[in-house]
Amino acid sequence: MAREPDPYDLLGLDSLLDETERMMRDSVRRFVADRVLPDIGRWFEEAHFPVELAKELGSLGLLGMHLEGYGCAGTSATAYGLACQELEAGDSSVRSFASVQGSLVMYAIHRYGTEEQKQAWLPAMAAGEAIGCFGLTEADAGSDPAGMRTTARRDGDDWVLDGSKMWITNGGIADVAVVWAQTDEIGDPTGIRGFLVPTDASGFTANPIHQKLSLRASVTSELVLDGVRVPAGAQLPAAEGLAGPLRCLNEARLGIVFGAAGAARACYESALEYATTREQFGRQIGGFQLQQGKLVDMLQRVQRSQLVALHLGRRKDEGTLRPEQVSFGKLHNVNDALEVARTARQVLGGNGITLEYPVMRHANNLESLVTYEGTADVHTLVLGRAVTGLNAFA
Known part of the structure; x- marks a missing residue:
């Protein structure tokens, strides 16, 4: 049966x-x-x-x-x-x-x-007993991290760091910051190195970013480094050039691919429950053709995103995952999750804008996912280069 x-x-x-x-x-x-x-x-x-x-x-x-x-x-x-x-x-x-x-x-x-x-x-x-943050993005160097202005200069056996980082998750609660800085001429990506900077170091400040309409339940900070002195042993010795931080970002993006599918699923489930219990015109609104069309569209996007995420996860475990495939997953899953959130908000009507339901909260958060750890535009150009062999960045 x-x-x-x-x-x-x-x-x-x-x-x-x-x-x-x-x-x-x-x-x-x-x-x-x-x-x-x-x-x-x-x-x-x-x-x-x-x-x-x-x-x-x-x-x-x-x-x-x-x-x-x-x-x-x-x-x-x-x-x-x-x-x-x-x-x-x-x-x-x-x-x-x-x-x-x-x-x-x-x-x-x-x-x-x-x-x-x-x-x-x-x-x-x-164990969660120490918290870290990752300092790469700057106010004037987002999609182009090679243009970072934070510097690290030798002073005897120490390094002295000066500069600032922007949009840093966990910044205000971190015990240690991984800070990426130029050690040679600014604009030369081969001179970029990573440093472990204790957040209680003299000259280190984490300023909270207020008035956010997205990721409101997340700690987001500006990091300021004003003559922060760290010993030679604070440098991450195996990271050379821009490839170091970019490899870290690629590692984290797989979590976003899966995460966006989770946000989309939560929005779809909320809309489905609402459509099968909310009554108008003497019947459940899920029985109307327009609402069923919305639910089916959301279901397709959610399950497609889950398939993409699972496939990329398996490739990662096999050691065959390529960076452009991660770009495909992030671009696809975040964009589809946004469409699911917007559609679910319509199904819920006025209730969709309240915090009693998860939909608008997820929609706002997804607006950050579209641009962090590689904007949608950048991932589109990565994929464009992969399919044409032509570099649109240059």
């Missing part, structure tokens, strides 16, 4: 996961249901990130979970992606915290750091 179709997984994508992946995903989903969803509307409205979540995420093994050793869980990239999907179904702020902590800061230390640096930071960060 044929089973009834599952309106939340019409394609049966759950069958593509193994038992371990499903158990991990379900545990993260329960955590989000218990610890995030009851309060996220208030956190968003109050622009508050509950720092205590860091240790809770650490206790679940979600911080740097795809890294090996040093207290990290050593899971697959796909499992990491599924965790990001569930965290972002709660809110982008929670997924962003975990992504920056694990895929930017911890990954940078794990890949480019010394054994001493790894021992000093990774176990505490995996």
Whole structure:
């Protein structure tokens, strides 16, 4: 006897996961249901990130979970992606915290750091007892990080850093910042190096960015470095040139690919529940053709995004994932998630703009995902170069 179709997984994508992946995903989903969803509307409205979540995420093994050793869980990239999907179904702020902590800061230390640096930071960060931020973007150097103006100069055995970084997630709550700076002539990408900068260092300031309409439950800061002195051992020795930070960004973007699918799913599920319970003209609005068309469009976009994310996760685990494929996933999944959020908001009518429902909150957050860790325009040009062999950046 044929089973009834599952309106939340019409394609049966759950069958593509193994038992371990499903158990991990379900545990993260329960955590989000218990610890995030009851309060996220208030956190968003109050622009508050509950720092205590860091240790809770650490206790679940979600911080740097795809890294090996040093207290990290050593899971697959796909499992990491599924965790990001569930965290972002709660809110982008929670997924962003975990992504920056694990895929930017911890990954940078794990890949480019010394054994001493790894021992000093990774176990505490995996447990959520220490928090990190990643300082690459500047006010005048966003899509073109090679144009950064932050500098690091030698002074005896020390390095002295001067400059500023903008739009830095976790900046105001971090214990350590991975700061990328020019060590040679400004504009020469080969002179870029990474440094581990304790946030209590003299001359280091993290200024909160206020009046955000997106990622409100996330800590976003401007970092100012005014003659910050760090020892020679603060440099990440294996990172040379712009390839270092860009590789970190590519590592983190897989989490966004999965995360955007989670936000889209949350919006679709909210719209479906609303359409099958809300009555107008004496019947459920889900029984009207226009609303069914919206629901079907959302379902297709959600499941397509989940397929893209899962495929890229598998390729990452196989060691065959290419950077332009990550660009494809981020561009596709974030754009589709935005369309799902906008459509779901229409289904919910006036209720769609309130924090009682998740839709407008996700829509606002997704507006940040469109431009951070590579704008939609930049990823489009990456794909254009891949299919034509012609470089539109030059």
